[in-house]
Amino acid sequence: MCNDQYNYAAAPYNFIPFPEKVVYRHEIIEENGEVKICSESNEKEEVSHNKFRKDLKTGYVKYRIKVETPLFIGDGKEEFFKVNGEYVIPGSTIRGKIRSTAEILSCSYPEFIDDAKLWYRGAFSDNVLKNMYKKFLLPNENSKINDKVKAGYLIKQKNNYKIIPAKEVNDKCFAIVHESILRNQQFKIKDGLASTIFMYDLNDSKTKKPLWELFYKLKEEKKNINTKINDLPEEETEIKKGLVDEKSKIQGEIINLLKRNSLDSFDPYYCSVLYDNGIKDISRYSSKEEYGFLMNSNKICNGNKQNHYIIYPRDSDAKNKVINNKIINQFNTSVEYRQRKIANKFHLPNESETKPVFYILDENKEVAAFGFTPYLKIPYEKSICEGIKTIEETDKPKLDYAQSIFGFTNFKYKKDGKDKNCAYKGRVSFANAKIVVSRGFEETVHKSLMSPKLNSFQLYLNQPQTDKMKLKTYDGDFELMGQKFYWLKNKYDGNDDFLNQSCKGKPLPEKQFSKLTTISKGSCFEGKIYFENLHEDELGLLLMAIKPFENAKDNLGQGKPYGFGKVEFNILGIEEIDSESRFKMLNLEKNDTSNLQDKIKNYHEKFRTYMMTQDVEVNFNEGRLKSFSISRLKEEDLKNPEFKYMRFKDNKVTNRNILKPMEHYATENQYKKYEKSENAFINKSANIEENSKNSSSKVASDKHVAADDNNGEIT
Structure with a gap:
């Protein structure tokens, strides 16, 4: 598939197709x-x-x-x-x-x-991952994130990682607490924690009014507009369009309100909490069994996150969940190395540490994925090598x-x-x-x-179409682009x-x-x-x-x-x-x-x-070997943006634009x-x-190369 009118992604690399069959x-x-x-x-x-x-x-x-x-x-x-x-x-x-x-x-x-399973998070995407993620974790319209996601306490014992499950209350292991509620409990927060755990200021920097009063007022206005839209007859298209525009405007005001009041002092954290139908006490550390964890990770993609999470106390009657080493390796590949900014707080624990953790179970009640946020990364259905169709x-x-x-x-x-x-x-x-x-x-x-960013499925997989909501991922039927090479530069x-x-x-x-x-x-x-x-x-x-x-x-x-x-x-x-x-x-x-x-x-x-x-x-003039010959002959202009890395904020990145296939270059x-x-x-x-033999070398060539037989390291 190649469309000359399409705005393809840019990259300093491309792929030589794999052979159809092995010789x-x-x-x-x-x-x-x-x-x-x-x-x-x-x-x-x-x-x-x-x-x-x-x-x-x-x-x-x-x-x-x-x-x-x-x-x-x-x-x-x-x-x-x-x-x-x-x-x-x-x-x-x-x-x-x-x-x-x-x-x-x-x-x-x-x-x-590497025949590994990659993980993804699609909760806040605007592409094919969003629907995949929602279908997996929020299958019903009224589903909550804590319906399927469990919570517990991650420990390490004798080189094995285990999860101590948290107690379940109404079939849930953790509670979701909006920051406005946590602000109302500020007097219960001890040990100076209040200075670091809040994500937003108490009052709006622009109007000086209480932030959450303004927030809920806007939310109510948005809700009322939704009601009006739903009550209108279908033929009232012009009125509906005006209401939809008004709703979008209010949503923009909500985003701007939170953005301008976001606190730089917020630091991803976890601390002890006593919770019984409400918060009783929040302190830096408590060894008492009735205490659970209050925690929060970083704001995903600098978004408008508003919730904190309370993990209930550990369940002493539940059997610990041993995490398979393959899952640990997948976590290291797909999650931890990308979270360098918070690695000091949310990394795999040593044998003296206990960390709050969220996880999901597979059909055999084994840990399928885990992370330090309820909106954790989950594994694709298939491993990378399943995309090799040779x-x-x-x-x-x-x-x-x-x-x-x-x-x-x-x-x-x-x-x-x-x-x-x-x-x-x-x-x-x-x-x-x-x-x-x-x-x-x-x-x-x-x-x-x-x-290498193998999670960039729009670049590493053959994409028969360009619609970002229908792109191939590591689920279902997919095919790797081929063997990666970097373009020669002039x-x-x-x-x-x-x-x-x-x-x-x-x-x-x-x-x-x-x-x-x-x-x-x-x-x-x-x-x-x-x-x-x-x-x-x-x-x-x-x-x-x-x-x-x-x-x-x-x-x-x-x-x-x-x-x-x-x-x-x-x-x-x-x-x-x-x-x-x-x-x-x-x-x-x-x-x-x-x-x-x-x-x-x-x-x-x-x-x-x-x-x-x-x-x-x-034949270097035909088929996949034509792609190979191009990779060894053509020197691209160093300044040509088509053969450079894209900036993170480039629309081509956010829109998941696909990479131009080699068949295009092979026919130019x-x-x-x-x-x-x-x-x-x-x-x-x-x-x-x-x-x-006659070159003016720093080292005499014949003598130097002859010495290779005795001193050269053989690999």
């Missing part, structure tokens, strides 16, 4: 606890790790990474990654990049997508290209009617890529780097976001920005990828994943949305080792590039040929086609190897 390359053989793989239906061609086969390929690929925009690979301590004092790109970083590309090229099943075969323990080459853990399959799982070590290993040409470092900058943004926002007032803390000390453009890294017992088509895939075609660029490291980390991979050499003589030769590095062009072309063709036997054409004329021959970029790679 399989091997099957699993398990004998006496040892896992081997073999070509499909041919156990004679088994591949194991304890012997080298003459007909398979063993050796290494030597490659170079040229830095085209400043690059930062962090070490977790805000410094560029180093090993033994030397700047390197970790082998694990290269491995992840190459495997990801290999998955796309070979139609492998997309691995490493067809898999499950009748045999089959392996795709990526699993066969890079290995796997905890692979589940059936054998003789029994569930089994196994692991297999990969047949490739990655040395750290060491710096061989250094152009120094750029000045340190701070950038605001976003985390330049980088070297501005310091922390310093810039500090000059504009109300600065955010420096820790909310990432510090990037980047290696400059023109620097180069070289590394090796070791392979053993690869079929020729597998080696072809590996080479294509390193350098798919001429002028292909890629992104590495942090700061990709701002144009950092644009690099170019080039293959410098392929050394194939005779398995019989590998332990007899002192030096296997021949540096012979005379036949590199023919080697790469030949191995590419072997891979393409095998894919053709599976009815898949490796301005995107050049993949037309150049493989020979062109292979010749270029060979020339780079020859030129590297």
